[in-house]
Amino acid sequence: METSSDAIEYTVHDYSSYSTHFYPENILVDDPSNSKSRWTTQQSEAVHWILLRLNKLSVLKSITFGKVSSHPCNMKEFKVYVGMTPENMTEVLHSSLKNDPIRETFSIRHHNSTGHCFPTRFVKIEPLTVFSPSYNTSIWHISLTGIINEVSVEEVKEDYDRFRETRVMQHILKHLRQRRLLTPFNSILTQSGVRLEHPLITELYESVVLTGNWDKAETVLHDMSAAGLFDQCLKSSNPRAVWREIHDTDANGDIPSVRGGHAMCIDCQRRYIYLFGGWDGQTSLADFWRYDIKEQRWVVLSANTSLESNGPGPRSCHKMVYDSKTNSIYVFGRLDDQDRPTSRAQTRNPESAGSPGFNRSSGAADETPTLSSRPMPSSEFYRYRCEDNTWEHLDIDVNGPRTIFDHQMVMDSEAQILYVFGGRAAEKDYDYSGLHSFNVRMKKWSLLQYVYLSCRTKFFIQFSLMSRATDSTIPSRFGHSMILEPTTRQLYIFAGERDEKFLSDMYIYDIATNTATEVFSDFTSSGGPQPCFTQRAVIDPTLQEIYIFGGLIHDRATLSESSNWLYRYPSRPGKWQKIQPLKGLHKNPTPSSSSSPQITANPPSRFAHQVVYDLPSKTVYLHGGTMMDSDSAKLREGNDGQTEEAPMKRLSDFWEMSLWRLSSKELIRRSAYLIRQQRFKEMCETQAPVQSLIYLQNQVSEVVNHDDPGETQLFRSLLTHLLMNSSPISTVPSAIETESPRNNYAGDAKPQTDSSLLNISTGNSSDQLGHPGLLQSGLDSAHISSEPLPDLSSQNRTDTKIQTSEDPYERKLHPTKDPMSQECFVQRTKTFEAILEFVDDDAKQPAGSLLELVDVDADLL
Incomplete structure (x- = not known):
């Protein structure tokens, strides 16, 4: 299928309203010089929208909004819907625009959750908010791009139609099986050739629901794990952070002193961590350290690099990267004790990244720099050769960045290219910096992206006279994060x-095409962290995960309470999750649990710290930084009525963090707990109470996490089934009531007769099915907690259309056994579908119900 994008032509099909002279058709023309070239809604509380009809059936991949200038009428927040008809449309984008003249392009979701691409004929844009609430909403221009080749689009349509047909049939099959209509279920399954689920899931269904073969059901769980049917659940589960403070020293018992705004890098092959410079609250530092991970020892490489030949001087807010191909370290940037602003816009703010009281305000509007007013300063670019412990002072040509601070720098060792983005100049104009690259082999700098400078409503372009930033320009900034994805470059x-x-946006810059795409305009609204400053980030390209630590939020004075985040990026736009600490270990860990993480205290929230990631061991190392002292984590009012800075405390602590992840053994344990709950409930109706109680104390107890209050509460509540005179599970409809007990559904338990086991409060878990002693495991365990199993909705109640008699297919499976009651069938189905929560989507029946597709009017789907 063709994947290239072309412009998509469209017409305005319908709209909610318009104001005089500001017609909907105006969005077809991109005319920034005409102030009337826009669609403006009427001012009302009604929902506003505009519906576009594509000239040809297409696959919509992006939408671009043209703008003229900042304007109170400009649309801010909006939604985009697509569909084959105006009556059936799907939301594919929810985002917001900036109030500036820079056009903005947004990627449109054109694959469904199963990965199938879908075509569209209609596009609906729904403005939600405007920059000035008292004004009407205006859209100046809209352009669309995507796949328009008729052959390719027809292939997409045919594939999507096949998917829809299959999915409808899967829902029908699910509906029939839930209602015990097994004969028509099997007939349709055979004739249609539709695959409802993985064969192991079918085997699990028959073992749990139809035959009550509990031992076989638990064996199937292990087969499912070996077949990878839990992989999606394991990958999507939220890992837990296990922190350990490192107290190692050098040969003299020393460690790097307190500091913030320092730099670190790591040599993953030799297992070395390098640390250089920083600000200790009084002065900039120039000491250079190395930590040996294998030997667990610090080494002072230089007490003062400024005394070394060609060595860098004291500094903070610089950056340092390691080049694995040449075994070298690159250091760039600086903020030293003399780098202080004198701008008229000074305010009293916390220090920038641990530097000496630096004000982060930009210069006044009339101090806009020009190329002629910028003499090239002395280079602050160095290379350290690790083999011979020597420094080299490197030059920066006219295409390189100025001396900057609070920038970001990454190294592409394979390509031998260094990338530097953002930061602010350490000179009196304190200008922002753009995106630059340094070719190590050619010793040559290149300017990859210009940067526009916003001073209230004016826009200027660095290194370009009167040119205009494009929609692919990344707004420059400082105190940000930048990560290199080595696989996709x-x-x-x-x-x-x-x-x-403070910003909460994210851009992806493609090195090969020199283009940038905004992934999030506000990742906070998408479940990510709050807008933050001087947070740190590292990447695991093998897991396709980015880890974010700490940073300032809000008014430059508040540290995030939940400051560690995980960002998964396999698919756009990616997903955010908080990294919570792992809490609680099993009180009496067994020998098999010796590999369980040992949990210590967690590091306090901070900013201006440094982190590196050891990929082979998948371990994060964190050092130092600045934290708000005591409980003074907010700006406070001084005696003179001025705002004072909150007290700062610089740190010298050193931590390692690994992520405890959910294992397949844990999912097997949880699934076994569900199965044994159901087995026990049925035993209570068919066997002697003592036998049932012994089964509860042995077989059920061994798969319970007794450190989890929810699981423990549910475990103890199971005892009530022994005390009840009757249970819903034993209520057999009179139409199929038999004389024989249903003891064949409970299976044969192997009870022990030790009377000490009758104390229900003293059961201990073992690790036979995986270590259950970790209190919080990263996956919501609501379906095995004190809450009931997921309901199959009202259709499973006695007064609905579930077949109340045994289906002929059941009789074929067990011709000599008594029929199962309707209530037993419902309870077993609940158990089966609770286990499906752990199974990959493509291996199980679809989510949802056919009943959800029926409209209130009963004749609309």
Whole structure:
């Protein structure tokens, strides 16, 4: 299928309203010089929208909004819907625009959750908010791009139609099986050839629901794990952070002193961590350290690099990267004790990244720099050769960045290219910096992206006279994060500060095409962290995960309470999750649990710290930084009525963090707990109470996490089934009531007769099915907690259309056994579908119900 994008032509099909002279058709023309070239809604509380009809059936991949200038009428927040008809449309984008003249392009979701691409004929844009609430909403221009080749689009349509047909049939099959209509279920399954689920899931269904073969059901769980049917659940589960403070020293018992705004890098092959410089609250530092991970020892490489030949001087807010191909370290940038602003816009703010009281405000509007007013300063670019412990002072040509601070730098060792983005100049104009690259082999700098400078409503372009930034320009910033994805050769740039505002956007810069795409305009609204400054980030390209630590939020004075985040990026736009600490270990761990993580205290929230990631061991190392002292984590009012800085405390602590992840053994344990709950409930109706109680104390107890209050509460509540005179599970409809007990559904338990086992409060878990002693495991365990199993909705109640008699297919499976009651069938089905929560989507029946597709009017789907 063709994947290239072309312009998509369209017409305005319908709209909610318009104001005089501001017709909907105006969005077809991109005319920035005409102030009337826009669609403007009427001012009302009604929902506003505009519906576009594509000239040809297409696959919509992006939408671009043209703008003229900042304007109170400009649309801010909006939604985009697509569909084959105006009556049936799907939301594919929810985002917001900036109030500036820079056009913005947004990627449109054109694959469904199963990965199938879908075509569209209609596009609906729904404005939600405007920059000035008292004004009407205006859209100046809309352009669309995507796949328009008729052959390719027809292939997409045919594939999507096949998917829809299959999915409808899967829902029908699910509906029939839930209602015990097994004969028509099997007939349709055979004739249609539709695959409802993985064969192991079918085997699990028959073992749990139809035959009650509990031992076989648990064996199937292990087969499912071996077949990888739990992989999606394991990958999507939220890992838990296991922190350990490192107290190692050098040969003299020393460690790097307290500091913030320092730099670190790691040599993963030799297992070395390098640390250089920083600000200790009084002065900039120039000491250079190395930590040996294998030997667990610090080494002072230089007490003062400024005394070394060609060595860098004291500094903070610089950056340092390691080049694995040449075994070298590159250091760039600086903020030293003399680098202080004198701008008239000074305010009293916390220090920038641990530097000496630096004000982060940009210069006044009339101090806009020009190329002629910028003499090239002395280079602050160094290379350290690890083999011979020597420094080299490197030059920066006219295409390189100025001396900057609070920038970000990454190294592409395979290509031997260094990338530097953002930061602010350490000179009196304190200008922002753009995106640059340094070719190590050619010793040559290149300017990859210009940067526009916003001073209230004016826009200027660095290194370009009167040119205009494009929609692929990444707004420059400082105190941000930048990550190199080595497989796709893309840069992930996010957060930081610009124009005295903390950011929560994310851009992906494609190195090969020199283009940038905005992934999030506000990742906070998408479940990510708050806008933050001087947070740190590292990447695991094998897991396709980015880990974010710490940073300032809000008014430059508050540390995030939940400051550690995980960002998964296999698919756009990616997903955010908080990294919570792992809490609680089993009180009496067994020998098999010796590999369980040992949990210590967690590091306090901070900013201006440094982190590196050891990929082979998948371990994060964190050092130092600045934290708000005591409980003074907010700006406070001084005696003179001025705002004072909150007290700062610089740190010298050193931590390692690994992520405890959910294992397949844990999912097997949880599934076994569900199965044994159901087995026990049925035993209570068919066997002697003592036998049932012994089964509860042995077989059920061994798969319970007794450190989890929810699981423990549910485990103890199971005892009530022994005390009840009757249970819903034993209520057999009179139409099929028999004389024989249903003891064949409970299976044969192997009870022990030790009377000490009758104390229900003293059961201990073992690790036979995986270690259950970790209190919080990263996957919501609601379906095995004190809450009931997921309901199959009202259709499973006695008064609905579930077949109340045994289906002929059941009789074929067990011709000599008594029929199962309707209530037993419902309870077993609940158990089966609760286990399906752990199974990959493509291996199980679809989510949802056919009943959800029926409209209130009963004749609309």
